[in-house]
Amino acid sequence: MSPRNVERDLLQREKRINHILDSALETIAVRGIGSVSINDIAAAAGMSIGSMYHYFKSKNEIISEILRRGQTDYGKHVTGLSVQQGSAQDKLFQLCESWLALDNSWAYTILIHTARLSDASSEEIRRAVTERFTNNLCPVASVMEQGQRDGHIVNGDPLELAYYFVSLIQGLTLQRMPGAEVPIQARASSIVSLFAAKPQL
Amino acid sequence: MSPRNVERDLLQREKRINHILDSALETIAVRGIGSVSINDIAAAAGMSIGSMYHYFKSKNEIISEILRRGQTDYGKHVTGLSVQQGSAQDKLFQLCESWLALDNSWAYTILIHTARLSDASSEEIRRAVTERFTNNLCPVASVMEQGQRDGHIVNGDPLELAYYFVSLIQGLTLQRMPGAEVPIQARASSIVSLFAAKPQL
Amino acid sequence: MSPRNVERDLLQREKRINHILDSALETIAVRGIGSVSINDIAAAAGMSIGSMYHYFKSKNEIISEILRRGQTDYGKHVTGLSVQQGSAQDKLFQLCESWLALDNSWAYTILIHTARLSDASSEEIRRAVTERFTNNLCPVASVMEQGQRDGHIVNGDPLELAYYFVSLIQGLTLQRMPGAEVPIQARASSIVSLFAAKPQL
Amino acid sequence: MSPRNVERDLLQREKRINHILDSALETIAVRGIGSVSINDIAAAAGMSIGSMYHYFKSKNEIISEILRRGQTDYGKHVTGLSVQQGSAQDKLFQLCESWLALDNSWAYTILIHTARLSDASSEEIRRAVTERFTNNLCPVASVMEQGQRDGHIVNGDPLELAYYFVSLIQGLTLQRMPGAEVPIQARASSIVSLFAAKPQL
DNA sequence: CATGAATGAGGGTTCATTCAT
DNA sequence: GATGAATGAACCCTCATTCAT
Structure with a gap:
């Protein structure tokens, strides 16, 4: 509603994205890039698979980021x-x-x-x-x-x-x-x- | 017993093996190792999937060789x-x-x-x-x-x-x-x- | 040529058949029927795969016999x-x-x-x-x-x-x-x- | 957080599992255990192959259950x-x-x-x-x-x-x-x- | 937004059977 | 007859992606 909410939402989104990227990197570092699935990343980030696709268009985009x-x-x-x-x-x-x-x-x-x-x-x-x-x-x-x-x-x-x-x-x-x-x-x-x-x- | 020319068979086998390895290397060089399937290698070698497994125990063995x-x-x-x-x-x-x-x-x-x-x-x-x-x-x-x-x-x-x-x-x-x-x-x-x-x- | 050769051939064939059946049973008894392949039976009998199909129409026929x-x-x-x-x-x-x-x-x-x-x-x-x-x-x-x-x-x-x-x-x-x-x-x-x-x- | 009805989901899951097991048993009863494939079971249950692996870790687990x-x-x-x-x-x-x-x-x-x-x-x-x-x-x-x-x-x-x-x-x-x-x-x-x-x- | 069930193409692998030699 | 290389359909299983809830 208020602009502050929008702002806060954007911040929240940014935080989530960084959290996903951190979790993904950590998982990849341990298990290798080839054997890490979206499922694994989601699990590591403590989120659902569906959420991954809210923040990233594809697995490729996550790697890319x-x-x-x-x-x-x-x-x-x-x-x-x-x-x-x-x-x-x-x-x-x-x-x-x-x-x-x-x-x-x-x-x-x-x-x-x-x-x-x-x-x-x-x-x-x-x-x-x-x-x-x-x-x-x-x-x-x-x-x-x-x-x-x-x-x-x-x-x-x-x-x-x-x-x-x-x-x-x-x-x-x-x-x-x-x-x-x-x-x-x-x-x-x-x-x-x-x-x-x-x-x- | 064996009506086949054993020596020639062995030579043939060696030649086939080399042919598969060459084809596989070529394919991998072009497409990358991760996304090369046995199917691809077989196609590149002009042979059937099943034949790959006559000459190699597994995909891993091909790469290994x-x-x-x-x-x-x-x-x-x-x-x-x-x-x-x-x-x-x-x-x-x-x-x-x-x-x-x-x-x-x-x-x-x-x-x-x-x-x-x-x-x-x-x-x-x-x-x-x-x-x-x-x-x-x-x-x-x-x-x-x-x-x-x-x-x-x-x-x-x-x-x-x-x-x-x-x-x-x-x-x-x-x-x-x-x-x-x-x-x-x-x-x-x-x-x-x-x-x-x-x-x- | 001579009838004796024909006779001897038939005897030879019978012996081979029995040998195959014996080897097959032995293999099946040890490894279970489901995981025994024609290849295994041939190996156990010390013969080639092709020979199996000279003596039996199919794997099913071997089991049947x-x-x-x-x-x-x-x-x-x-x-x-x-x-x-x-x-x-x-x-x-x-x-x-x-x-x-x-x-x-x-x-x-x-x-x-x-x-x-x-x-x-x-x-x-x-x-x-x-x-x-x-x-x-x-x-x-x-x-x-x-x-x-x-x-x-x-x-x-x-x-x-x-x-x-x-x-x-x-x-x-x-x-x-x-x-x-x-x-x-x-x-x-x-x-x-x-x-x-x-x-x- | 979770906009879904968790309780109902769990119930749904249980029902699906039972449905799969029932379908599998029926199929096995008709066709025998050895030649029943995951494909068959999935078809009998009216689901996709992939779904089988949502509910069970492997074919073995289905049989086991x-x-x-x-x-x-x-x-x-x-x-x-x-x-x-x-x-x-x-x-x-x-x-x-x-x-x-x-x-x-x-x-x-x-x-x-x-x-x-x-x-x-x-x-x-x-x-x-x-x-x-x-x-x-x-x-x-x-x-x-x-x-x-x-x-x-x-x-x-x-x-x-x-x-x-x-x-x-x-x-x-x-x-x-x-x-x-x-x-x-x-x-x-x-x-x-x-x-x-x-x-x- | 959040969720996870559903999908299905594609992966590696096996094996009964055929057939040129 | 004897051989084993060749075939390819079928197996089990994985996973990126979608979508109804």
């Missing part, structure tokens, strides 16, 4: 990092560490890769994921640039270096799938040092 | 490379190039990652894939070692360096999924140079 | 028993004992019941089995009659008594399915005594 | 009979009559036997059926005991006598499979008289 949220959050995070005080190496080191930690971000990375690899996800999802991935390279590239200006980072196109850096990290993340871990330790300092400037004799 | 074949072949390839004449840098360069080329090996890499990521593949498959992956790191590590002896490759545990090198390449491969390609060029020479020795001043 | 053989053999056995020397009670006792023993005859009984119960067996099989079953009651009925003449067996239509006797035994056999045995001991002497004459006061 | 219901109902029936007024012979007579009538109980008996014989039913089902069968012997045994106290029933372990009595009835039931009936009339009075006391001279 999880990815969008995750990548957007990561984008903010890495952008924040890039404009911080500190050396480029420190920033790359932090990025490495936070990625190699097997926390939430890890589940996101796996999910992102799965989404891009899987034909279960639509062409549209795959394109959007890739686009955001590419955009998220920019802050890393600017860190590389900063490092080059300071003489700490190897020469070359900063975006290309960022591309290698992120691909390396993501490649490593893949090797750490629970239940199929490669028994080799990855160390952030070693990784960063690969990108260190090579002084000319 | 594709992976085994691919990883074994790659293992031979990289081992051969490691014992060749030539500088370590050349060898890494060749490895890069052959990987970044979007040929068959690319489809294998995707398949391997998907298999490791997907909960559709059984625990057993994931473990076997990871084990072979780890074993295949050894020849690369020996190339790293050779390079270090020659003063061309950066210091550090050779196996760890190999781990980074391969992860980097594989990470890049992921970014090149058809239909979702990151619009950045990866260049083998740049990648190899990350692993180049850093002369001390 | 096993039943026919088994019931015919049993018919001979019980007829022999009925014309032997000895008291009616002794004969019934022997019949009981041989039936309650968990030997080959037990597997036949189960098979017969399964065939009669199962819709997997055709109407035709079921009718044939029932007809042979009914015929095989006659020798038992004649034993009952003998017992009545001697004053040892209860009054009543001998065929009806035989029907009860055999049904009782068969009912008991069912209760002794391996893996689902009723934990009560059946004793031949008690069973026979149910059919003992009831002296009038 | 039919058996449980049937045996439990029978257990109540026979227990009620055993504590009624009347002579033991009357009670056995009634039991015989109700069993030999080719009504619903007949289908249950066949189903029970088939379940115990068939390897299609799981080990678990077979065990449960047998256990309930054994328990259901007790009321019959107590009738036997009553008869012995009154001097109307033959001597011997009451449970063993009950075992024979029930096995006899069940054996007879088997001989009356529609389409394969043994052409001999079974009469309740004759059967009961087999268990009558045998006066000592």
Whole structure:
């Protein structure tokens, strides 16, 4: 009736959506994306199947939204990092560490890769994921640039270096799938040092 | 007793098996591993569903065999490379190039990652894939070692360096999924140079 | 060419048929009729699937033949028993004992019941089995009659008594399915005594 | 929260479950347990295949439930009979009559036997059926005991006598499979008289 | 809005039977 | 005769989605 009710309803809706997405991500992280059904997500969110379809058009949209949220959050995070005080190496080191930690971000990375690899996800999802991935390279590239200006980072196109850096990290993340871990330790300092400037004799 | 040419039958069987595996790989490469059904594979191979089960115990076994074949072949390839004449840098360069080329090996890499990521593949498959992956790191590590002896490759545990090198390449491969390609060029020479020795001043 | 070869061929064929039937019965006895495939029978007989269809028109015919053989053999056995020397009670006792023993005859009984119960067996099989079953009651009925003449067996239509006797035994056999045995001991002497004459006061 | 009438839903669910079980039993009675598919049961119940799996976890569970219901109902029936007024012979007579009538109980008996014989039913089902069968012997045994106290029933372990009595009835039931009936009339009075006391001279 | 029963296409798998060799 | 590869219909079961309540 009153505008306040409408507003409150919208807030309520937003909260529900976030709750569903959180529950879904949690479930997917534990059980894998392929074997998670709408039923499972609904159960995890403590809601009915029907409600899922009030908030999302399809299962695909849920996955899509999880990815969008995750990548957007990561984008903010890495952008924040890039404009911080500190050396480029420190920033790359932090990025490495936070990625190699097997926390939430890890589940996101796996999910992102799965989404891009899987034909279960639509062409549209795959394109959007890739686009955001590419955009998220920019802050890393600017860190590389900063490092080059300071003489700490190897020469070359900063975006290309960022591309290698992120691909390396993501490649490593893949090797750490629970239940199929490669028994080799990855160390952030070693990784960063690969990108260190090579002084000319 | 047996009026059939047993030897020829065995050859025929082997040929059929290879044909199925090839068809399956091709189909998976195009359509993705998750949504490829036995039906699809049978159609691609030009055979009936029932025939699939003459040659393989289950769909899982087909996937499993594709992976085994691919990883074994790659293992031979990289081992051969490691014992060749030539500088370590050349060898890494060749490895890069052959990987970044979007040929068959690319489809294998995707398949391997998907298999490791997907909960559709059984625990057993994931473990076997990871084990072979780890074993295949050894020849690369020996190339790293050779390079270090020659003063061309950066210091550090050779196996760890190999781990980074391969992860980097594989990470890049992921970014090149058809239909979702990151619009950045990866260049083998740049990648190899990350692993180049850093002369001390 | 020569008549002797034809004759020998026929003998060979008969031997093969018996071999198949024996192997099939053995397999069925162990694994149950429902889960035994032509493939299994062929393997047990050490022959090829194709050969099965040289000797039998269908799987149904194999089952059918096993039943026919088994019931015919049993018919001979019980007829022999009925014309032997000895008291009616002794004969019934022997019949009981041989039936309650968990030997080959037990597997036949189960098979017969399964065939009669199962819709997997055709109407035709079921009718044939029932007809042979009914015929095989006659020798038992004649034993009952003998017992009545001697004053040892209860009054009543001998065929009806035989029907009860055999049904009782068969009912008991069912209760002794391996893996689902009723934990009560059946004793031949008690069973026979149910059919003992009831002296009038 | 829930705009639906929860209580009515639960009632509806119960009704549906019973409807499915009834339809399934009917279908099985006509077509046999082995060749009844989920499809058949769904068709008989006028529902979709998917719905079956809303109400039951598996085909096995449907069979299991039919058996449980049937045996439990029978257990109540026979227990009620055993504590009624009347002579033991009357009670056995009634039991015989109700069993030999080719009504619903007949289908249950066949189903029970088939379940115990068939390897299609799981080990678990077979065990449960047998256990309930054994328990259901007790009321019959107590009738036997009553008869012995009154001097109307033959001597011997009451449970063993009950075992024979029930096995006899069940054996007879088997001989009356529609389409394969043994052409001999079974009469309740004759059967009961087999268990009558045998006066000592 | 909330609910969960209903749907049915599609998944992997089995197996009796046929037939070219 | 002997063989076993090939077939394809049928099995049980899953699950994204719809819709009456």
